[in-house]
Amino acid sequence: MKQTPLILLCLVLCICAVMPAQAFVAKSLTITLAPNGDAEIDMQYELTFVEQTAVFLRIADPAEELKSAFDSNSDKPVTVTKATSSSATVLVPSFATIYEGNGKNTIVTPTVSFEKAQAVMNNYWFAPLVNPDFSPAVTTVIFPDGFRSTFDNVLSIPPISRPVFH
Numbered sequence: 285m286k287q288t289p290l291i292l293l294c295l296v297l298c299i300c301a302v303m304p305a306q307a308f309v310a311k312s313l314t315i316t317l318a319p320n321g322d323a324e325i326d327m328q329y330e331l332t333f334v335e336q337t338a339v340f341l342r343i344a345d346p347a348e349e350l351k352s353a354f355d356s357n358s359d360k361p362v363t364v365t366k367a368t369s370s371s372a373t374v375l376v377p378s379f380a381t382i383y384e385g386n387g388k389n390t391i392v393t394p395t396v397s398f399e400k401a402q403a404v405m406n407n408y409w410f411a412p413l414v415n416p417d418f419s420p421a422v423t424t425v426i427f428p429d430g431f432r433s434t435f436d437n438v439l440s441i442p443p444i445s446r447p448v449f450h
Contacts, residue, residue, distance in 0.1 A: 308329060308330070308416040308417070308418070309329060309330040309416070309417045310327060310328075310329050310398070310417060310418055310419060310420040310421070311328040311329055311330060311420065311421050311422075312326075312327070312328045312420050312421060312422045312423070312424070313325070313326070313327050313328075313396075313420040313422075313423040313424070314326045314327075314423075314424045314426065315379070315393070315396070315423075315424070315425045315426065316426045317379070317380050317391060317393070317425070317426065317427050317428055318428060319428040319448065320378075320382070321378050321379060321380040321381060321382050321391065322375065322376065322377050322378065322379060323375070323376045323379035323380065324365075324373060324374075324375055324376075325373065325374050325375075325376055325379075326366075326371065326372075326373045327371065327372050327373075327420070328370060328371045329370060329371065329372075330370065359378065360377035360378060361377075362374050362375065362376050362377075363375045379393070379394070380392060380393045380394070381394075382448075388447050388448070389447070389448045390445055390446065390447050390448065391427065391428070391445070391446050391447075391448050392443055392444070392445045392446075393425060393443055393444045393445075394443055395440060395441065395442055395443055396423075396440065396441045397439065397440035397441075398418035398419065398439050398440070399439055399440060418439060419437050419438055419439040420437075420438075421436065421437060422434060422435070422436055423435040423436075423438065423441055425441070425444055427446045427448070428448055429446075429448060431446060
């Protein structure tokens with residue numbers, strides 16, 4: 285009779301181990317551009333209980349991963365300004381390029397892609413057990429003049445060009 289709870293616990297653990305689990309889910313990504321090309325990048329995400337525990341124990345850090353993703357494309361250091369269990373905000377200096385000419389400036393954003401993160405995750409031994417979603421449900425790029433460009437459920441966004449008058 286005392287073995288029944290133990291058997292049920294083992295059965296539940298086996299089912300959980302075999303079933304793919306939903307992992308990191310990117311909910312939204314907002315890139316707010318400054319007139320000089322700097323960007324404040326805010327990512328909202330969901331973590332499973334296990335991932336939240338890993339963040340709490342400092343085994344994993346989504347904010348540092350986001351920082352690293354943008355650090356690799358920047359000559360200047362990227363700064364984490366906010367990090368919680370459901371969001372991270374980083375400042376990326378010189379994120380966009382400003383082109384000057386003919387009395388107007390054009391601001392051009394780089395390609396933003398989370399394909400590398402997806403590929404890295406797929407190489408881990410536990411990849412078949414999790415199902416991370418690095419494509420934000422909504423990605424919004426906000427230009428200094430208030431213009432917004434929005435993308436739904438995409439892993440990569442193309443460069444965006446916008447004239448900026450001063």
